Amino acid sequence: MSDQPRPTGHPDIRHGKVGVLLVNLGTPDGCDTASVRRYLREFLSDPRVVERPRWLWYPVLYGIILTFRPKRSAEAYAKVWDRERDESPLRTYSRDQAARLGERLAGLDEVEVDWAMRYGNPAIEARLLVLREKGCDRVVVVPLYPQYSATTTASVCDEVFRVLSAMRWMPAVRVAPPWHDAPVYIDALARSLEAGLAALDFEPQKVVASYHGIPKRYFDAGDPYYCHCMKTSRLLEARLGWPGGRLVTAFQSTFGPEEWLTPATDETVKGWAANGTDRVAIFNPGFVADCIETLEEIDIALREDFFAAGGRAFAHVPCLNASDEGMDVIETIVRRELCGWTHTDASHTLSS
Ligand SMILES: C=CC1=C(C)c2cc3[nH]c(cc4nc(cc5[nH]c(cc1n2)c(C)c5CCC(=O)O)C(CCC(=O)O)=C4C)c(C)c3C=C
Ligand SMILES: [Fe+2]
Numbered sequence: 371m372s373d374q375p376r377p378t379g380h381p382d383i384r385h386g387k388v389g390v391l392l393v394n395l396g397t398p399d400g401c402d403t404a405s406v407r408r409y410l411r412e413f414l415s416d417p418r419v420v421e422r423p424r425w426l427w428y429p430v431l432y433g434i435i436l437t438f439r440p441k442r443s444a445e446a447y448a449k450v451w452d453r454e455r456d457e458s459p460l461r462t463y464s465r466d467q468a469a470r471l472g473e474r475l476a477g478l479d480e481v482e483v484d485w486a487m488r489y490g491n492p493a494i495e496a497r498l499l500v501l502r503e504k505g506c507d508r509v510v511v512v513p514l515y516p517q518y519s520a521t522t523t524a525s526v527c528d529e530v531f532r533v534l535s536a537m538r539w540m541p542a543v544r545v546a547p548p549w550h551d552a553p554v555y556i557d558a559l560a561r562s563l564e565a566g567l568a569a570l571d572f573e574p575q576k577v578v579a580s581y582h583g584i585p586k587r588y589f590d591a592g593d594p595y596y597c598h599c600m601k602t603s604r605l606l607e608a609r610l611g612w613p614g615g616r617l618v619t620a621f622q623s624t625f626g627p628e629e630w631l632t633p634a635t636d637e638t639v640k641g642w643a644a645n646g647t648d649r650v651a652i653f654n655p656g657f658v659a660d661c662i663e664t665l666e667e668i669d670i671a672l673r674e675d676f677f678a679a680g681g682r683a684f685a686h687v688p689c690l691n692a693s694d695e696g697m698d699v700i701e702t703i704v705r706r707e708l709c710g711w712t713h714t715d716a717s718h719t720l721s722s
């Protein structure tokens with residue numbers, strides 16, 4: 371031992387644990403206009419979401435969007451709000467997914483599972499600080515988007531690294547890659563869709579795989595999201611063994627006046643109703659959990675529009691949520707990223 375003087379009173383900083391942080395998009399804290407406005411302001415100020423020069427965008431955002439949209443969106447949130455828990459479905463499902471993952475990883479003593487939202491609460495910053503406090507010097511971040519998009523996946527990473535930039539002893543970080551073509555995911559979608567359709571009292575002529583849209587401009591600039599969605603649909607169709615044409619891919623939830631990915635789910639389905647294809651089912655492979663976009667925009671608003679246009683039978687098949695199939699997907703993705711960091715076995719592998 372050297373005689374060199376060493377500092378005394380080392381700060382007691384915990385280490386040696388591994389965090390898993392599941393991150394979804396986010397949701398307002400309440401379905402009142404003020405809460406929705408706060409949420410939309412944070413969300414729509416993200417330059418990954420709206421790629422416009424700030425000097426051009428902010429007058430539109432603050433002058434028009436945040437004046438009129440919060441009231442309309444709050445009415446939509448109110449239709450799906452869980453009054454008992456006083457929270458949106460996305461928050462409930464996100465918490466459930468983290469709790470069930472925690473149960474599935476209970477054998478790994480060093481692992482701490484947590485969850486966060488990119489916008490609103492629980493914030494990424496707050497939950498990363500809690501994980502660090504608990505001694506996580508390694509963290510697996512899982513952006514809960516099967517298909518990569520800069521608007522979603524990259525935005526989660528932006529926020530994670532912004533938070534880490536203020537930490538003296540920052541954890542090592544792994545970010546789970548997208549899983550749009552993972553066999554476990556395609557299989558989960560197929561099983562969930564087959565069960566959902568088998569429970570119906572009618573046979574849909576068409577089934578729509580409806581993904582959230584993005585502006586076409588982002589695709590033109592190199593965002594792989596569209597290709598990831600198309601690959602998911604292609605693999606799913608093959609796994610289902612359906613005849614070509616029964617499964618149709620479309621994009622929903624457009625925002626603003628510019629061109630978004632096509633075909634649009636609502637126009638496609640309403641057009642069918644008017645032309646005799648009057649029995650349809652919609653499901654949302656790109657959403658890991660049901661939310662306002664699936665429950666209000668599709669299961670309530672589109673259902674009404676479809677019947678008004680002449681449709682006769684409409685079904686919405688739920689997202690994977692915290693179902694066994696859904697948890698198989700999340701567990702597989704997480705265990706792969708934990709390899710080498712814990713004593714996890716590698717039997718849950720993404721390739722078949
Ligand atoms: C420019 C605007 C938007 C882009 C780009 C966008 C991309 C995108 N979003 C999701 C997933 C979700 N979006 C949700 C809600 C939502 N999305 C936008 C706008 C854009 N999304 C808005 C304004 C809203 C809020 C609701 C509304 O006012 O209409 C949600 C649900 C949140 C909830 O609380 O339930 C999800 C999930 C993806 C996957 C995506 C790009 C691939
Ligand atoms: Fe969105």
Ligand SMILES: [Fe+2]
Pocket residue numbers: 623662663667
């Ligand atoms: Fe919407």
